[in-house]
Amino acid sequence: MGLVTPRDLLSLAAQSCVNAAGLLRDIHVDVSSKGTFDQVSSADVEVEAFLRSVLVTGAPGSAVVGEELGSATASVTWYVDPIDGTRNFVRGLPLSCISVAAAVDGTLVAGCVLDPFRDELFTAAVGVPFAVQSSGLVITPGVSPRPLVLTDIPLPGSPYTGEMELLGSLLEIADVRRIYSTALSLAWVAAGRADAAANIGVFPWDTAAGAVLVREAGGEFRSIGTNAFVAGRGEIVDWLAARVEGIVS
Known part of the structure; x- marks a missing residue:
């Protein structure tokens, strides 16, 4: 080639x-x-x-x-x-x-x-x-006092413990949306529509394109273990990464 x-x-x-x-x-x-x-x-x-x-x-x-x-x-x-x-x-x-x-x-x-x-x-x-x-209506993202996090944690049938506790703690400090599309979540993080995304139980085809988008947009994409990730900008990334690592390790 x-x-x-x-x-x-x-x-x-x-x-x-x-x-x-x-x-x-x-x-x-x-x-x-x-x-x-x-x-x-x-x-x-x-x-x-x-x-x-x-x-x-x-x-x-x-x-x-x-x-x-x-x-x-x-x-x-x-x-x-x-x-x-x-x-x-x-x-x-x-x-x-x-x-x-x-x-x-x-x-x-x-x-x-x-x-x-x-x-x-x-x-x-x-x-x-x-x-x-x-070709549709595009809103310039504004600033919120609470970070907006996109996550599908916990997924049905997950073998990991601690996911419900993570979700409960996250709801205390952030706005949370569950959209069940990892790639779209990462694209929205890259575009500044959300501050972070995190999921467990993902595969390379779920995250590959979104990882490039987030990194080239100036954010972080962190693979955690073999099937989890955290991506985004700001302190919420470290907060999420520490807790996701604790679940999958």
């Missing part, structure tokens, strides 16, 4: 997300269970198959780590979540997104998150500043 820059990879990822969103208008959605609590829809599978095809065609020799159709790695590896927030999507709740990130030799270099319901595209790459393209 020829040399590609983070900007090249971002351009391919972003256009692929936009094209994939067009499929959602015509897909008949069938839903089945995936594990005890998760769901997968026919839309997840069709969108991921489309993204795999266009990404690997656009970057020959690259490989894909995807939620629904398996994983492989290469010098350039794509991380694909075709519909992050499937449980919202299948109920018609407009809180889900398409998420694509690119890594070169194991380092994340580009990411995009597309919210098809609000027609918002969040993009960033190494050397390419964070940006939001939106």
Whole structure:
């Protein structure tokens, strides 16, 4: 594969997300269970198959780590979540997104998150500043006396103890929203709409694009253990990280 820059990879990822969103208008959605609590829809599978095809065609020799159709790695590896927030999507709740990130030799270099319901595209790459393209109403985030935190802790069936205690303590010091879309949460943190996000029980395709967005927007993204993260700005990040580490360690 020829040399590609983070900007090249971002351009391919972003256009692929936009094209994939067009499929959602015509897909008949069938839903089945995936594990005890998760769901997968026919839309997840069709969108991921489309993204795999266009990404690997656009970057020959690259490989894909995807939620629904398996994983492989290469010098350039794509991380694909075709519909992050499937449980919202299948109920018609407009809180889900398409998420694509690119890594070169194991380092994340580009990411995009597309919210098809609000027609918002969040993009960033190494050397390419964070940006939001939106055709809807965009409000400049204001300042709140309490930090706003996006988290789905605790998730149903979690094997960890201490999550309810964390949520209770968090509610005493912060405004909390549960939206059940990790990638969208991270995009909103990058855009300054929330101060922090934290989740347990996540996978690389959930967080890869959002991690790039947050870091390139000037925030922190901290992986904790093998399946948790905290991201954001300010003192709330340290507060959350200490408690999430205590739960998953």
